[in-house]
Amino acid sequence: MTRSTSKCRLKEQGLEPGSCLIKVNGKRLPACRSTLKHDKGRIYRLITSIHLSRPENYLSIYQSGCNFSCRKCHSWYFSKIKEGDWYTPGDILEKAVAYEAIVNLKEPRERATAWHAQETCRCCGSCVMRGCRSTGCPGVLGPESILFSPQGFGPARNIVAFTGGDITCCPEFYMECARLIKSHTELWILLETNGYGLTPENLDRLQEAGVDAFWLDIKAHDPEKHKWLTGCSNESILKLPEEILKRRFTLEVLSLYIPDLVETDELERIARDLAAVDPTVPFTVLAFFPEHQMKDFRCPNTREMVEAYHRVKATGLQNIRLGNMGVFVRTDEDQEYITANIDPSAL
Numbered sequence: 001m002t003r004s005t006s007k008c009r010l011k012e013q014g015l016e017p018g019s020c021l022i023k024v025n026g027k028r029l030p031a032c033r034s035t036l037k038h039d040k041g042r043i044y045r046l047i048t049s050i051h052l053s054r055p056e057n058y059l060s061i062y063q064s065g066c067n068f069s070c071r072k073c074h075s076w077y078f079s080k081i082k083e084g085d086w087y088t089p090g091d092i093l094e095k096a097v098a099y100e101a102i103v104n105l106k107e108p109r110e111r112a113t114a115w116h117a118q119e120t121c122r123c124c125g126s127c128v129m130r131g132c133r134s135t136g137c138p139g140v141l142g143p144e145s146i147l148f149s150p151q152g153f154g155p156a157r158n159i160v161a162f163t164g165g166d167i168t169c170c171p172e173f174y175m176e177c178a179r180l181i182k183s184h185t186e187l188w189i190l191l192e193t194n195g196y197g198l199t200p201e202n203l204d205r206l207q208e209a210g211v212d213a214f215w216l217d218i219k220a221h222d223p224e225k226h227k228w229l230t231g232c233s234n235e236s237i238l239k240l241p242e243e244i245l246k247r248r249f250t251l252e253v254l255s256l257y258i259p260d261l262v263e264t265d266e267l268e269r270i271a272r273d274l275a276a277v278d279p280t281v282p283f284t285v286l287a288f289f290p291e292h293q294m295k296d297f298r299c300p301n302t303r304e305m306v307e308a309y310h311r312v313k314a315t316g317l318q319n320i321r322l323g324n325m326g327v328f329v330r331t332d333e334d335q336e337y338i339t340a341n342i343d344p345s346a347l
Contacts, residue, residue: 121137
């Protein structure tokens, strides 16, 4: 079995290597050499699980190995520790073909995002379990369109996404998967990414292979905060929205509200940059909850999230949503405050 590469692919393109060491049998080795490999002309990726995810309502492929070392990572137990089974692009295609057989909600390419999922279903399961819609139901789908999966209820949209760990700095596996999926199915292909591997060269190659969309997680605007959070620079990441959109990919962006670290001022700067590129880019402000190496940090409260929403909206962004509602809406008072101060479409 040969290693996927003997040199850092980012370094070959003039960038600093990622913070990509992961745990492998008591050692710390680069993710690209531990969770990606070649054997007899075939490429393999270490995959932890594959299933219909909620609330995204698409097929998610959870990958081991990552080029970031995020202190807040909720997937650290497989993204920073070697774990899973080896899959070839052909194996991924088999999963995609099987998934397409249960797809019951076809979206256009411009809606090949996690952000748009909530416009058709909130994944509460009320229509199936109780025989009636919840108060927050969009009223688009009937109970016959609601399927059960490991993470709950919802439809199956025509999207397959790569998530969890991220080594888009080595794009060949994603490229071959995209070519096969596009040749044999009508599914859209989404990469959930920290953006560190999306160099202009890699973006061009992914575009040519047939990738449709990116869910870009911008961790912080301030370079020092970003470095502390992830182990890496954000200089190239902040330029990515323009680079992605000029290649006509579908784009959505996510940022966490982390009290005492990534607060309203940081989110406002990220939103202002996005609005300058395209004010229609969907943007989710997700509430942080303590995990991994940041268990001493607290969750944001309702008023902090509401203030962030209004400051982000004031930048000119048109499609904004708050996420992880259960983290900051915990009392009737919280619910009343949110209802009175936030557009229902943002919840």
